[in-house]
Amino acid sequence: MYNHLKHFIRRKDGRKSVFITLFLSYVIILLIPVAIGSVFYPKIERILIDNANRSNVAMLEQARRAIDSRVKEINSFASHIAFHPKLSRLLDQNRYAADNNTFTFVEFMREINRYHIMNSFVDEFYIYFNESDIILSPSMKTVSKVWFESIYRYRNLNYEYYLKQILQPYRYQTFLPSEEMESGTKRYQMITYIHSLPRGEQENVKGSLVMLIDERKLLDMLASIDGMQKGSVIIENDAGEVLMSTAGRTDYSDRDPSLIITRTISAQNGWTYVSIVPKSVVLSQVNTLKKWAILVVFFCIAGGGMICYHMAYRNYRPIRELVHAVINGRKSDQHKDHHNEFELIRTTVSHLFVKEKDLEDQLSRNLPVIQADFLSRLIRGRVDATTVSSQDLEFMDLSFTHSCFAVMIVDIEDCSRFIKEDTEREWALLRFILANISKELLNKPAYAIEMERDRIVILINNDKISENLNCDDLYAFAEELLKIMEARFKTQVTAALSTIHSGVGNIGKCYSEAIFAMDYKMIKGPSSILYYEEVRHSKKDRYHYPIEMESQLMNYARNGDIVHVEKLLDHIYEVNFLHTAGMTPELVRCLFFEMFSTLQKLSHSLNYSSDAASGTDPAKFFQYYTTAEEMYAKLKRDYKEFCSVVKLQRTDHSAQLYRKITVYINEHFYESGLSLTMMADYFELNSSYMSTFFKNYSGQNITDYLLNLRIQKTKELLLETSLTISDIAERVGYASNIGLIRVFKKVEGITPGQYRTNHALIQQADNRSE
Structure with missing residues (x-):
């Protein structure tokens, strides 16, 4: 095997063989189990610790939510008492110090007793009055010394500390650490909640609202949470003081290697929840896993060497044949500069595609401009459809798979929450988003054309003619588009839909219908869907605003009677827009022009100088308010302001x-x-x-x-x-x-x-x- 390796490392022509690359790759894979063996144990330990941390975090989050809800109830309970109207009178000690058994005290005790019955989480609460040294609870009225010594006594605190450090200083929704208290013959671990009175007064503290919460109730809540039994939980307030602990321990060190310490902080009150779990509980299975890892490494090393050589040689043979084919097909000197066989193959294949890609790039750079210009002229009716062939459309990467078409115009109404700097780059991005979402939502071919800064046109290639757009899926598409733009991109848009026509030559007609429908945005308002079929039958040729009604409106306004003015304005709006057939945009402008002129007559007659009513040219009124609803709301505000001025001018206040x-x-x-x-x-x-x-x-x-x-x-x-x-x-x-x-x-x-x-x-x- 050694001789074979030496033969494959370098060929006679000087290029490095791919065989050695494959062989080394398999050897590296073989060495992976060895590397795993060296890090297996600490990785498993880290994973188990991380799992324990995640479990502890989930447990702490559950505990935090449970306790935060209770703290929120306590704060709400305290707010109800602090803002009680009778309490503010009782805090005025100069008024009540002389008589400590007044009827007001008794009444207030009865009312706060009802609060006590409704909140079972608070064991006891009372109100301390600084000036008179009175403590008032739902069941009694006494002085602080008697309360401290006979009712609820802190075992580890003296009376002076209790009075000067707990009751009298300013505190805002403060929870003190759990303290052992005596009440009669019983002993409790109590958490003390203090809130100074009146609420919000830091300099002039007149009293304090004190609540006592039994620590056992919190411990019972924590004990009911899964996983709490494995360790201990410590709760610290926002000042770093330990409020309570489930295991009685409050001392711990973050550097203690034998402990797993997890924290979470409440965003509501700043409390820190600390979970402490011994590592020995978590890592009991790691040693067993370590033994199995050693066995895996041993078997991998034993059989891996031979498998690596066999797989490398088997996979190298087809590559060697491909290299021979490349060398034979290229010029004699073109393959000598390559250092290895992979580089020779890569450069040869790349060279074959470079020229073809250059040609495609030149065409693709200019294609979007050509396509956009053609579509823009097509929807405006400036293209003779009879001269457009299928080859022309294919050249411009256009494909009309169906014979029917519809046009939807989308106007961007309000994008202030999306656009920050009002730059052309941001507008271009918004139009790009709108066009892409439109094409993704449609389940039919469509093209988006940018017409204006705030307008795009969607050319829809439909598969059939529908007599009723409400039955077509274009209705659902338009509604979904408006919802997505509002929800995801904080942008309000208005959509106007044409009817569906057959033939490329009728695309211009579709565009004209959509433009006609968009004009009715004045009546339906922005963020609406306008249908040509719905608005083209509007035949109303008059509006209802007789001279008698105008005279009545002026009389109410001169008297400052805003109630009757608003009722009459509502009646005019209902008669013209709700109880009759739809009005045309031209009649809407005429009606509001006349009503705005009525307000100007009143302003001039009473020398009322508000810019909203008398300083604005009525003709410019329609530049700022584009819908009937906006115009109506503006008129109501101006009439209300006019009536307020009239009423105020008649007083000396x-x-x-x-x-x-x-x-x-x-x-x-x-x-x-x-x-x-x-x-x-x-x-x-x-x-x-x-x-x-x-x-x-x-x-x-x-x-x-x-x-x-x-x-x-x-x-x-x-x-x-x-x-x-x-x-x-x-x-x-x-x-x-x-x-x-x-x-x-x-x-x-x-x-x-x-x-x-x-x-x-x-x-x-x-x-x-x-």
């Missing part, structure tokens, strides 16, 4: 409203979601009217007022604290430091960091001069 708005802004400026719409909803006003009122009353926009307030607070925090820019941004209502830096630089001309540095330098200079 402007100063009071302005004061309420400024107080609200001063109290909520730190909220990042604070906006004009949010404030308008709070005061139940139209946002446009609220902005106009604030500007007219104060001389500045409401957004400028909020911006100046936040900038002023930012300056104070920069100079008076050492907080980071990110922390300051969060405290003054910005979601990130980037937003604060951009706004601060725009107003002050420098960044917050430069402002703080400059002030520090000025102070240093002043100190030196002194």
Whole structure:
């Protein structure tokens, strides 16, 4: 065998033989079991440990979900009590300190007793009042010292620590580690939940809501989960304190090689769940597997050598014959530069396909442009169909397998959630996605043509003529296309379908029908499916808006009667759009033009100066609102704003409203979601009217007022604290430091960091001069 190997390593012509490559490949395969034997044991150990970790993670996740649900119930339970209206009155100690047995206390005790009955997970809860040192539970009213010494006593804590470190400090939904407590003659391991009152007050804490949860209830929950019996579980709160442990142990080391430690953290409350399982439990089967691995390696080495040689020689013979054929078929000098037989075969085959591929590439580069141009002219009716032959279509890679055609126009209505920068590259990507999805959904041949930036046309090659499109599968295709674009790509599209016609010459007619149907998007609205068969029979030639109805609408609006105004507007909309046959787009424009003109007449008669009603040219109204539903909603908002102004002009509460708005802004400026719409909803006003009122009353926009307030607070925090820019941004209502830096630089001309540095330098200079 050695002599054969030596003969096959290098041929007489100097090229390396493929035989040695095959032989070495089989030898490598032979050596794989040896390599497996050397790493088999640690791999199996790692797999078992990983399986144990995955099992522990699943177990911990199940435990986390169970306990998180309980914690969520406790927080909800605490919220119901904390926001109880009678509790806020009881927290006012100046009012109730004089009489500790008032009827209000008794009433409140009865009400919270009902809460206690509904929540069996909490063993006991009570409310501590700081000023009066009163503890109020569902069953009694006492003072803190009596409660600590006679009702529920912490065995390892004294009264002073209980009062000053547990009851009085500010705490927000805090769970304290399990402590041993005495109640009468019984002893419990209790987890203490504390929440300061009133809720959200950090500086002026008037009391605390305290709940006691028996640790055994949590242990019972954990014991019911499969796999908990193999090790121990430790639960730590967000401060790193051990709340409880299933095995009583709280000390462990991540570096202990005898333990498998798994963690999971709750996103709800920040608790850490730790599972500790001894490795000896997991690795009991590894030694047996190691013995079998050694036997496998031995047998592989014993019989592998001969099998490798036999298989390499058998597979090399057809390759050797192929090499001889290549050498005989090429020129005498072309095969001498190749180092081995595989390279000789590869280069020979590659050379045969290069020239053919070059020719195909030249044609394929220009084919999409040719095809798109032809289809665009075809659907517009600019191609004489009688002159188009099957060879022409084959050349342009077009194939009309059926004689019937339909056209669907798809308009992109709203893609703001998909497109971020509004670039041509993004629009091209969106059109590409829309075209490909359309062709994939159709179970018949189709071609997509890009007509405009926001419009593509789908030419459908149908197999039959259908009198009713609703019965054809094109209906299901259009609906599915709209759903996919909305669900996957956050894009709203409108589809317009033609009827089905026979013959290539009628493709232009299909396109004209689809264009006609798309015009009715004004009535049906965007994200709808429009059928030529449905809209071509619209024959209504008038709308209902008599002069008596206009006069009645103006009278209601002059009196600020928004209820009757909205009822009358709803009646006009129902009569014209819901109770009669469909209107044409031209009549829709005429109706809303006349109703918008009515509002302008009212505005001029009462000197109402809102831009929405009097400052806009009615002719431009249709540029911004393209559907009847949008126009109707816009009119209702403008009439409501007009009525609100009329009512407000008849009162003298402007100063009071302005004061309420400024107080609200001063109290909520730190909220990042604070906006004009949010404030308008709070005061139940139209946002446009609220902005106009604030500007007219104060001389500045409401957004400028909020911006100046936040900038002023930012300056104070920069100079008076050492907080980071990110922390300051969060405290003054910005979601990130980037937003604060951009706004601060725009107003002050420098960044917050430069402002703080400059002030520090000025102070240093002043100190030196002194």
